[in-house]
Structures are given as C-alpha cells and as structure tokens.
Amino acid sequence: MSRKRHVVATVDEVAPGASKRVTVAGRDIALFNLGGEFFALANKCPHESGSLCDGRIIGLAMADEPGKYRLLRDGEFVKCSWHGWEFDIRTGQSWCDPSNTRVRAYDTAVEKGEAVVKGPYVAETFPVAIEQNYVIVEI
Numbered sequence: 001m002s003r004k005r006h007v008v009a010t011v012d013e014v015a016p017g018a019s020k021r022v023t024v025a026g027r028d029i030a031l032f033n034l035g036g037e038f039f040a041l042a043n044k045c046p047h048e049s050g051s052l053c054d055g056r057i058i059g060l061a062m063a064d065e066p067g068k069y070r071l072l073r074d075g076e077f078v079k080c081s082w083h084g085w086e087f088d089i090r091t092g093q094s095w096c097d098p099s100n101t102r103v104r105a106y107d108t109a110v111e112k113g114e115a116v117v118k119g120p121y122v123a124e125t126f127p128v129a130i131e132q133n134y135v136i137v138e139i
Helices: none
Strands: 005-010 019-024 026-035 038-044 055-067 069-078 087-088 103-113 121-123 126-128 133-137
Touching: 005 019, 005 026, 026 069, 026 133
Parallel strands: none
Antiparallel strands: 005 133, 019 026, 026 038, 038 103, 055 069, 069 087, 103 133, 121 126
C-alpha cells in the first residue's frame, strides 16, 4: 500500500526545540524539530489521550546513585501535558513503559519547494518560483 505525502509546514514554522500541531488526513499530529531534524508523532498520549504537542520537551535524567544525576539526550523526549508520561520524540517509544507502550511515529522528510510542487509555473506571463523548504509527513 503506497503512502500519501502531505506538506504540513515550512521548515521555519517550527523552531529547533519546538513543536507544532498539524492535522494530516484527519489525524492530529505533533511535529517536532530536534536541531533541524523533524519528527512526527500522533498527538495523543496512549495513557489518557493528553496532547503531546502541549507537553514539555525535555531530556532524559539518569542517576547512577542517589543525588548524582546527569542529563542525557537533552530535548529528545516529550512529557505528556496531563500526567507526565515521557516519550522518545525520535521513535515514539514510552520511557515509562518501554516494552508495552508507544506513540505512533510517522516518517518525515524535508524537501525543497520545487521538489514538492513541480514548476516553474507561469500565470499570465509572470513566472512563479518556490523558494522555501517544506516538512513532509508520510502516512
């Protein structure tokens, strides 16, 4: 089954370390920018359906012993806005229950505008050029 590609945003609409809520084919999706890499997750925590796009983007706090913490993978996890369940933005994997719980992850791509919308176009005699890069979500 072939997946359809959907243009959801320009690259500059989602700042590094931020997210944007988009709707693709009726699906509520959280789009994240991790330092120029884009990831898309279903915008619904499997615990009680809280919005992940409204959650905080965090790192992974690890401790080898009490009182000695270190932060790993800063900005690569999202914490559900309702009950704090944490998910890996790159994969959708739950940090709270990794063997049983995950959020649906969608493939993304960044492509130049002219690759998304073939051109150049001419309207009356004025050429149209596409200059932005766009984020693509595949479903």
